[in-house]
Every structure is written in C-alpha cells, then in structure tokens.
Amino acid sequence: MQRGDFLYRAGDRADDCFVVRSGAYKTVVVSGDGQVHVTGFYFPGEIMGVSGQASGRYRDSAVALQTSTACRTPLTELPRLWEIGSGPSLLRMFGDSERLSTEGRTNLSRPAADARVAGYLTGLSRRLKHQGRSPDHLPLPMSRTDLANHLGMTLESLSRVLGRLARSGLIRSDRHAITLVDGKALEAMAGHLDPEVP
Amino acid sequence: MQRGDFLYRAGDRADDCFVVRSGAYKTVVVSGDGQVHVTGFYFPGEIMGVSGQASGRYRDSAVALQTSTACRTPLTELPRLWEIGSGPSLLRMFGDSERLSTEGRTNLSRPAADARVAGYLTGLSRRLKHQGRSPDHLPLPMSRTDLANHLGMTLESLSRVLGRLARSGLIRSDRHAITLVDGKALEAMAGHLDPEVP
DNA sequence: CGCGATATTGAGGTCGTTCAACATGCGTGG
DNA sequence: CCACGCATGTTGAACGACCTCAATATCGCG
Numbered sequence: 001m002q003r004g005d006f007l008y009r010a011g012d013r014a015d016d017c018f019v020v021r022s023g024a025y026k027t028v029v030v031s032g033d034g035q036v037h038v039t040g041f042y043f044p045g046e047i048m049g050v051s052g053q054a055s056g057r058y059r060d061s062a063v064a065l066q067t068s069t070a071c072r073t074p075l076t077e078l079p080r081l082w083e084i085g086s087g088p089s090l091l092r093m094f095g096d097s098e099r100l101s102t103e104g105r106t107n108l109s110r111p112a113a114d115a116r117v118a119g120y121l122t123g124l125s126r127r128l129k130h131q132g133r134s135p136d137h138l139p140l141p142m143s144r145t146d147l148a149n150h151l152g153m154t155l156e157s158l159s160r161v162l163g164r165l166a167r168s169g170l171i172r173s174d175r176h177a178i179t180l181v182d183g184k185a186l187e188a189m190a191g192h193l194d195p196e197v198p
Numbered sequence: 199m200q201r202g203d204f205l206y207r208a209g210d211r212a213d214d215c216f217v218v219r220s221g222a223y224k225t226v227v228v229s230g231d232g233q234v235h236v237t238g239f240y241f242p243g244e245i246m247g248v249s250g251q252a253s254g255r256y257r258d259s260a261v262a263l264q265t266s267t268a269c270r271t272p273l274t275e276l277p278r279l280w281e282i283g284s285g286p287s288l289l290r291m292f293g294d295s296e297r298l299s300t301e302g303r304t305n306l307s308r309p310a311a312d313a314r315v316a317g318y319l320t321g322l323s324r325r326l327k328h329q330g331r332s333p334d335h336l337p338l339p340m341s342r343t344d345l346a347n348h349l350g351m352t353l354e355s356l357s358r359v360l361g362r363l364a365r366s367g368l369i370r371s372d373r374h375a376i377t378l379v380d381g382k383a384l385e386a387m388a389g390h391l392d393p394e395v396p
Numbered sequence: 397c398g399c400g401a402t403a404t405t406g407a408g409g410t411c412g413t414t415c416a417a418c419a420t421g422c423g424t425g426g
Numbered sequence: 427c428c429a430c431g432c433a434t435g436t437t438g439a440a441c442g443a444c445c446t447c448a449a450t451a452t453c454g455c456g
Contacts, residue, residue: 029304031389037304051300055293059300079285082277099249099257101299106227106235108306109350111413113444144403152307154445159404175403175453191229309445311412342435355412357436373421373435 007048007062007070014052016072020044023068024141026150027060038150040100041065041124041142045131065141108152110191116151117161119190121171125180138178205246205260205268212250214270217291218242221266222339224348225249225258236348238298239263239322239340243329245291263339298325306350308389314349315359317388319369323378336376 001007007018007025025042039060042048052058053075075081107119121138129135140147148158162178165171170186172179180186199205205216205223223240237258240246250256251273271279271288279285298321305317319336327333338345346356360376363369368384370377378384 029300031304035389037307039300039303051293051296053293055290055297059297079280082280101296101303102227102237102249102257105237105299105303105306106229108303109235109347111350111443149307152309155403156405156446157444160444163404191233309411352413353435354414354437358412361436 001064001068001070003064003066005064007064008052008058010058010061012052012058014049014056014058016074017047017049017053018062019071019073020046020048021069021071024065024139025062025068025070026065026142026146027062029060036149038142038146040104041147041150043127043131043139046127065146104150107190113151113153113157113161114164115190116153117158117165118186120147120151121178121180122183122187122190125183136180136183138180140174140176140178199262199266199268201262201264203262205262206250206256208256208259210250210256212247212254212256213274214272215245215247215251215288216260216268216270217245219267219269222263222337223260223266223268224263224340224344225260227258234347236340236344238302239345239348241325241329241337244298244325245288245295248292248295263344294328302348305388311349311351311355311359312362313388314351315356315363316384318345318349319376319378320381320385320388323381334378334381336378338372338374338376 001023008014008016010029020042022044024044025048027039027042027048029037029039031037042062048062048070049058051060103123107116107123110116110119124138125135128138142150144155144158148155151158162171162173165186166173170180170182170189172181199221206212206214208227218240220242223246225237225240225246227235227237229235240260246260246268247256249258276285276288279288301321305314305321308314308317322336323333326336340348342353342356346353349356351359360369360371363384364371368378368380368387370379
C-alpha cells in the first residue's frame with residue numbers, strides 16, 4: 001500500500017484483523033463534528049483492527065503512513081476458533097489492544113507536554129525492542145501534526161519539546177527518526193509509565 | 199464488598215472477568231515511580247478485568263467505590279457460556295470495554311478542561327442509557343480527586359468546571375450525583391466524541 | 397531548480413496549575 | 427442527639443505553560 005491508502009475504514013464490516021509486515025500505519029477516529037483524533041501508530045509485528053471484532057464493524061480507520069504491507073487475517077469464524085484452541089490467542093489480542101489503549105490513556109493524562117513526549121518515545125522504544133529491533137533507533141514516519149494530535153498537543157509544542165530534548169542531549173532528532181541517547185532520563189521524565197513487560 | 203475493598207489486584211493471576219452487579223468500582227494502575235492513575239469507573243452491567251487476559255495477570259487493580267457486588271466469570275467456562283447462548287453478550291461486553299477505553303483516550307486528548315468533563319458526562323450518560331437506566335441522572339460515587347485524576351486535571355480545575363457548568367444551567371451538581379439539564383449543549387461542548395451507538 | 401508542503405522559531409494571550417485559605421459534609425464519640 | 431474533628435470539596439490569587447497567531451526555514455518532489 002502507498003502513503004495515504006486505507007487498510008480499512010470505520011464502518012466497514014470487520015471481518016479481519018491485520019498484522020503489519022512492513023512500513024507503518026496510523027489509526028484515526030472522526031468525531032461527529034468532524035474532528036479527527038489519531039488513536040495509534042502501528043509498526044511491523046503489531047496487530048490492528050481488533051476494535052471492530054466485537055461490534056462487527058471497525059470503529060476506526062487505518063491509513064498507511066508510507067509504502068507498507070499488512071497481513072490480512074480473517075476472524076469471521078469466531079466460535080470455531082474456540083473449538084480449535086485459538087480462544088486464548090483471541091483473548092490475548094483483545095488484551096493487548098486494551099493495554100496499548102490504557103498505556104496511551106495514562107500517558108495522555110499527564111499535564112506536562114515533555115512527559116507525554118518522553119512517555120511516547122520510551123513506549124515506542126519498548127515496542128520496537130519487543131519486536132526484536134533496535135530500541136534506540138526510533139522511526140517517526142508520521143507527520144508532526146499526526147504525532148502532536150496523538151499526544152494531545154499542538155504541533156508547535158511538539159516541535160519545541162523535541163528541540164528541547166535534543167538540545168539537552170537526551171535524543172538526536174531527525175525529521176523521520178529519533179535516536180535515544182539517554183533513555184533512562186527519558187523514562188524518568190515520563191514517570192515510568194509501566195512497571196515492566198512480561 | 200465495601201468501599202475500598204479490592205476486587206482484584208494488579209499482578210494477580212487473571213483467571214476471571216467480573217461483571218458489576220451493583221454499586222461501582224474504579225480501576226487504577228500504579229506507575230513505577232508510585233504515581234497512580236485512575237483508568238476507569240465501572241457501573242452495573244459493565245465488565246472488568248479484561249486487561250489482564252493478555253498476559254495472564256491483571257495489569258490494573260479494581261477497587262469498590264461503595265458497597266458493591268460483582269459477578270465472577272471464569273474464562274475457562276467461556277466455551278460453555280457459548281453453548282448456553284451467553285457468548286455473544288460477553289463478547290459484546292469485551293467490545294464495549296475496548297470501546298470505552300478508546301473513547302476515554304480521545305476525550306483525554308482534548309486540551310480544554312471543559313470539553314473533557316463534558317465528554318465524560320455525556321459518555322457516562324450514554325452508558326447508563328445503554329444499561330436501561332436514566333440517562334439524565336448520573337451517579338458520581340467517586341471522589342473529586344479520583345475523577346480529576348481520571349480526566350487528567352487537578353481537582354481544583356474539576357471543581358471549577360463543574361461549578362461553571364452548574365452556573366450555566368447545563369447541569370445540576372450534587373456531590374455524589376449530577377443531573378443533566380441540557381445534554382445537547384454538553385455534547386456540543388464535548389465535540390461529539392462518538393458518532394452513534396450501533 | 398522552483399514550488400508547495402512540512403517543520404521550526406518567535407511573541408503575546410489565555411487557561412490550567414500551584415499554593416493557600418475557607419467551607420462543607422460525614423463519622424465518631426460523648 | 428449533638429458536638430467535635432477530620433476528610434473532602436470549594437473558592438481565591440499569582441505564576442507558568444501551553445496555545446494561538448505569525449513569520450521564517452527546510453525538506454521533498456516534480
């Protein structure tokens with residue numbers, strides 16, 4: 001898929017889940033008044049489309065941030081999945097999704113913009129590490145506008161925070177990537193969002 | 199259970215989900231640095247403990263806000279629940295849980311405190327209506343501190359916002375309950391978090 | 397190479413936080 | 427039953443941070 005293509009749209013029948021293979025995606029929800037909120041960014045190995053599996057229709061839309069590929073996984077035969085013993089993994093998906101949402105929520109509840117940015121970066125670092133990739137080289141394929149929206153701040157604030165962190169020597173900030181220099185300091189700034197990853 | 203009792207604790211083996219029967223509960227997560235975040239409030243008919251089903255251990259703790267009862271639901275019984283026809287409703291509850299989490303996240307992303315409070319109130323109203331209760335009489339069994347924490351603001355700000363809304367005639371604010379007077383205006387203030395309820 | 401989109405930087409205003417004092421409610425015990 | 431005391435909630439003032447508006451800089455792409 002190319003940048004801007006929809007993997008699925010809110011309202012579509014939710015017959016499948018998707019696993020990112022390459023590239024990156026974002027999920028967005030549009031409010032009744034037309035306002036958009038970026039609910040998440042997804043990288044290779046991560047699962048998308050879980051939110052729709054309960055109601056039968058996707059609640060959010062998934063958009064490719066760059067040239068990307070994803071693996072479609074039909075889940076229409078839910079009861080039969082139980083019979084063949086895939087029930088636990090289904091629960092795991094729901095739980096993972098719920099947990100990611102909870103972490104994001106905790107992060108958003110912090111008043112300081114610095115803490116939210118630091119929290120997102122450390123969380124992303126942990127996710128990448130969990131996928132077997134380098135935890136210090138963070139890809140940022142999303143626009144500043146999208147990331148700021150996701151973190152509940154304006155793009156100007158985000159730009160300033162990143163500049164501040166770079167000037168402090170905690171990170172190296174490229175436009176489409178960030179390298180963590182002092183991850184410990186970032187975690188401290190974020191307030192240790194989550195104890196550990198089991 | 200009495201006020202302050204734990205339904206389950208973070209770290210416990212997550213063998214069950216719980217459905218609130220009466221009263222109300224809150225869920226909290228403690229960060230590595232000891233900071234507490236209130237992740238949700240749960241009323242009769244709503245499901246709790248989903249977050250733990252991924253890792254096998256609860257990620258949050260559930261605390262009774264008042265004298266409450268809950269129905270323990272071992273997930274090993276899920277196939278049998280399906281046989282007796284309770285599978286779909288449980289699945290619906292899972293979906294509702296995930297959706298609630300997403301809505302809360304969207305709500306927190308708004309910068310204005312008024313919008314976040316209005317968003318929570320309208321969301322709670324819809325949840326109560328969904329459970330067959332009055333959508334205009336909102337119970338607030340939680341403390342101001344907890345609600346402010348949940349909404350990502352200080353208790354002073356919350357107090358001011360509620361006072362402002364009451365003075366504007368949009369709500370009637372008691373200490374442990376709120377009556378919606380002008381729900382439409384509240385929804386507008388919240389920015390229509392979610393299009394509709396299918 | 398030039399243009400449009402995206403990102404950074406700057407100045408001023410508003411809103412939420414902080415610190416503080418006051419008011420109210422609730423439970424306990426006399 | 428009332429009074430007391432503590433916890434909880436409300437109100438006030440000043441500071442600081444984020445947002446808004448605006449200009450400049452840089453990147454990407456044809």
